[in-house]
Amino acid sequence: MGAYAKNLQRRLRNPLPPAAVSMIREGAEAREKAILKGIFDGNCNVTRCQRVIKGENWFNTSTRAYYCGTCAREINRWSQRDEGKVICVEVTDPNDKPPFPR
DSSP, X not given: OOHHHHHXXXXXXXXXXXXXXXXXXXXXXXXXXXXXXXXXXXXXXXXXXXXXXXXXXXEETTTTEEXXXXXXXXXXXXXXXXXXXXXXXXXXXXXXXXXXXX
């Protein structure tokens, strides 16, 4: 068997290099997180956080998305300082979407 045939056979057995396989897996995980981002019992809506928020859902009445407790408390701290309003509210039912405070 010639060098070309051996190389072709090797490439057909392992069509993608390990780095490419790793990039595909990371891309799939990123797409999954994007789908779950900001939904009830999904992932925190803050991109740098993306923590799973099962059981501790905070609804932001401004963005209409869900956040983890840590990020929601930080958002509330700033909104209270700037506007004097609490905009993240802890909810237990996905149908409970409080209105923005007036």
